[in-house]
Amino acid sequence: MSTPLNINDLSVAYQKKPVLRNISFEVPEGKLIGIVGPNGAGKSTLIKAALGLIPRLSGSVEIYGRPYRLQRKIVGYVPQRESVDWDFPTNALDVVMMGRYGHLGWIKRPGRAEKDFAMECLDKVGMADFASRQISQLSGGQQQRIFLARALAQDAKLYFMDEPFVGVDAATEKAIITLLNDLKAEGKTVLVVHHDLATVKDYFDWVLLLNVELKAFGPTNSVFTPEKLQQTYGGKLAMLENENQSSLIIT
Known part of the structure; x- marks a missing residue:
């Protein structure tokens, strides 16, 4: 059987x-996967290239x-929040309904079921x-939740999320x-661009370490x-510990 990605x-x-160089990997099904690396490593570029948004x-x-x-209907995408025009005159429900258009087509109007x-x-x-x-009246966290709801409305099998936290x-x-854990429980596969090293072990089953080249997966x-x-960050690594948690710091 073919794999999700x-x-x-x-x-x-x-x-x-070069922003990405000779990247090759195969994603297993039903996993939460963190895409981790320094600024400028090509994390967002990887997602956009996979979705055909950039050449x-x-x-x-x-x-x-x-x-x-050929697989748009089964792929969901949550972009970075700052890349969205939040002043566009539409409400939260209309944004989420956009996630159904791939199933309806652009001619058929959404009905009560949608x-x-x-x-x-x-x-x-x-x-x-x-x-x-109106989406412009929502807080940053509320806006992010709206875009997550839109991705859910797509009812996809594979999700890409760019810095959702x-x-x-x-x-x-x-x-x-x-x-994300609910999606995994349903057998979905989710790739998440993530920057907080302290939460990686708690959040993700698999990790992709990236810095222009694939360092580990x-x-x-x-x-x-x-x-x-x-190897990924090219700097010194410090471990800060307290009684509640450990934090990784790259210097």
């Missing part, structure tokens, strides 16, 4: 400067054995009471990780090690 020899460059110099990307353009499903997705992220609220409060972060316990992190 198979990337082979992927390279991307901006203005002739590739070389390489191939297959979603369950087929090109992304609206009810969108409301269920809003309820799962704790935003049902904000369905009619950035700029959210503790309650929203807890809600997001609960949602595999189960968190075997990949997320001080030695591999030093």
